[in-house]
Amino acid sequence: MSKNSHTLDERYQIISKVTIIGAIVNLVLAVFKIIIGYIGHSHALIVDGIHSFSDLLSDGLVVLAAKKGNQSPDDDHPYGHARIETAFAAVLGGVLIAVGVGIVIDALDRLTSGNIVTPESMTIWVALLSVLSKEALYRYTLIYANQLNSPILKANAWHHRSDAISSIVVLVGIAGSMSGIPYLDAAAAVIVSMMIAKIGWEIAKESIEELVDKGLDPKKVKSISHHISEIPGVSQMHMLRTRQMGAEALLDVHIEVSPQLSVSEGHRISDEVSAQLTRSFPDIAQVLVHIDPENDESHSSCSHLPLRNKILQDLEKNWGKIKYARFIEDVTLHYLDGKVSVQIIMPLSVLAGNTEAESLAEQFNASTETLDYIDGLELLYR
Ligand SMILES: [Zn+2]
Ligand SMILES: [Zn+2]
Ligand SMILES: [Zn+2]
Numbered sequence: 001m002s003k004n005s006h007t008l009d010e011r012y013q014i015i016s017k018v019t020i021i022g023a024i025v026n027l028v029l030a031v032f033k034i035i036i037g038y039i040g041h042s043h044a045l046i047v048d049g050i051h052s053f054s055d056l057l058s059d060g061l062v063v064l065a066a067k068k069g070n071q072s073p074d075d076d077h078p079y080g081h082a083r084i085e086t087a088f089a090a091v092l093g094g095v096l097i098a099v100g101v102g103i104v105i106d107a108l109d110r111l112t113s114g115n116i117v118t119p120e121s122m123t124i125w126v127a128l129l130s131v132l133s134k135e136a137l138y139r140y141t142l143i144y145a146n147q148l149n150s151p152i153l154k155a156n157a158w159h160h161r162s163d164a165i166s167s168i169v170v171l172v173g174i175a176g177s178m179s180g181i182p183y184l185d186a187a188a189a190v191i192v193s194m195m196i197a198k199i200g201w202e203i204a205k206e207s208i209e210e211l212v213d214k215g216l217d218p219k220k221v222k223s224i225s226h227h228i229s230e231i232p233g234v235s236q237m238h239m240l241r242t243r244q245m246g247a248e249a250l251l252d253v254h255i256e257v258s259p260q261l262s263v264s265e266g267h268r269i270s271d272e273v274s275a276q277l278t279r280s281f282p283d284i285a286q287v288l289v290h291i292d293p294e295n296d297e298s299h300s301s302c303s304h305l306p307l308r309n310k311i312l313q314d315l316e317k318n319w320g321k322i323k324y325a326r327f328i329e330d331v332t333l334h335y336l337d338g339k340v341s342v343q344i345i346m347p348l349s350v351l352a353g354n355t356e357a358e359s360l361a362e363q364f365n366a367s368t369e370t371l372d373y374i375d376g377l378e379l380l381y382r
Pocket of ligand 3: 238239254290292295296297
């Protein structure tokens with residue numbers, strides 16, 4: 001189940017609403033910039049308008065990714081579809097890099113072409129409108145990106161800001177041309193486009209890191225591991241592994257518990273670890289706990305030992321001579337430190353006759369002597 005306060009469907013609804021509002025603004029801006037740029041003789045504004053049209057494409061990509069990425073888990077995708085959103089965010093990061101490079105090329109082109117047509121002043125107003133509406137879109141989108149912890153919405157928010165900045169470049173360029181310094185916009189364009197490419201690089205890098213299962217921030221991992229070690233019943237822990245999946249973090253860990261605990265108590269402790277972690281860290285959605293009776297980080301000491309049915313076969317062969325063996329009620333096996341120690345439960349009534357507990361224990365212990373994987377046998381009465 002998703003730990004986020006929004007269901008997957010709500011996430012999709014919000015992301016697509018925010019993105020469609022952005023797309024409408026992009027469409028209006030694109031039409032405005034191209035028409036006014038054409039009438040007002042601003043090459044930069046026309047290019048910016050074409051850019052706004054291409055933004056519609058990436059808006060469409062965001063809605064598509066949100067739709068695909070916020071489906072519930074199914075047979076094909078048992079972990080859910082969150083990483084589809086991440087993959088699209090990586091692509092959008094790449095688009096931003098391309099946009100940055102594109103603006104540089106365009107700026108250099110204008111620098112060398114010596115285009116001296118002076119734009120009309122109305123183009124300045126359209127560029128200003130573009131800056132303001134794009135900055136507003138950036139802020140609006142980022143609010144929801146943070147609320148949903150959505151990588152794709154975050155990528156799109158930064159795209160809006162990069163558009164605002166590139167419109168500033170157009171604004172400066174137009175103002176520069178009108179006041180007789182045409183190289184001003186080219187110089188500004190190069191700086192700004194490098195900033196855009198850098199943001200694109202960061203988004204792409206972050207997304208790709210998630211796709212290759214990079215662990216969470218080391219500080220956070222440290223605080224998670226501290227939290228686990230504080231939980232009663234957990235004596236040690238190892239192999240804490242974390243990774244991000246869309247808005248959620250996944251985690252698996254080995255915890256060491258007292259080796260004599262029952263399976264059900266060990267299970268209870270592992271449930272407690274999951275419950276406490278998902279409660280204390282809102283983004284942690286899934287915790288997989290492996291229970292260890294001893295540290296098996298470097299190697300598992302007991303993996304060569306036989307299973308219960310083989311051990312009982314071996315033991316019963318040797319118990320033929322012990323007449324009380326038929327009263328055995330239960331056998332508990334402890335696999336520790338490369339050996340098996342055996343606990344046998346006998347009814348108290350066995351001792352009611354003239355059997356001596358001590359000699360019985362000796363007989364049973366002698367029965368394990370030929371079995372070198374057994375390390376001690378204990379008789380308990382109840
Ligand atoms: Zn754009
Ligand atoms: Zn283990
Ligand atoms: Zn382990």
